[in-house]
Every structure is written in structure tokens, then in C-alpha cells.
Amino acid sequence: MLFWKNNTMKNKISEDKLEKYFKVTETALGEIKKNIFNGKEKEAGEIISMVENYVSDAHHFKNNGHWVDAFASLNYAHGWIDSGVRLKIFDVHDDKLFTVC
Numbered sequence: 001m002l003f004w005k006n007n008t009m010k011n012k013i014s015e016d017k018l019e020k021y022f023k024v025t026e027t028a029l030g031e032i033k034k035n036i037f038n039g040k041e042k043e044a045g046e047i048i049s050m051v052e053n054y055v056s057d058a059h060h061f062k063n064n065g066h067w068v069d070a071f072a073s074l075n076y077a078h079g080w081i082d083s084g085v086r087l088k089i090f091d092v093h094d095d096k097l098f099t100v101c
Contacts (some may be wrong), residue, residue, distance in 0.1 A: 032090040
């Protein structure tokens with residue numbers, strides 16, 4: 001993950017865009033927690049833990065003015081979510097929140 005030494009890149013990600021991605025990722029996280037396929041609880045737990053860590057990192061980066069890093073963390077988080085959906089660990093069907101088949 002990239003850590004910027006200054007805030008010159010901060011303005012490349014707008015606050016609206018960053019907030020949109022926080023909302024989408026946190027909403028998707030809530031949905032996967034409620035929709036785990038039977039027998040996939042262990043795998044789901046590992047993915048959910050990674051997503052929560054990346055979302056936590058994103059909040060930390062945002063609060064410290066590192067908006068590009070926050071945006072990157074949210075993208076990693078959502079990548080984990082979508083991998084769990086594609087691997088049929090989570091039973092979700094909303095094509096606005098997830099990459100569904």
C-alpha cells in the first residue's frame with residue numbers, strides 16, 4: 001500500500017467520491033455479514049476480517065488527510081468482498097454493490 005509523505009495527492013480524490021465509496025463498501029460489508037452460505041462460515045469470517053481491517057485503515061488514512069490511501073484501502077476491501085461473492089461464500093444478488101454472476 002502506498003503511503004504519501006505529503007498531501008499533494010489529496011485533491012485527486014474528492015470528498016464526495018471518497019464518501020460514496022465508504023458508503024458502498026460499508027453497505028456491502030453489512031450485506032455479506034447477513035448472507036453467508038451454509039458451510040462457508042470459516043471462509044466468510046476470514047474475508048470479513050480482512051474487509052473490516054481495510055475499512056478501518058481507510059478511516060485512519062482519511063482522518064489523517066491521506067485520501068488516496070483511503071480510497072485505495074476501500075478498493076482493496078471491496079475486492080475482498082467481490083472475491084467472496086464470486087467464490088460463492090456470500091449469497092448476495094445486488095449488482096450495484098457486488099460483482100455478481
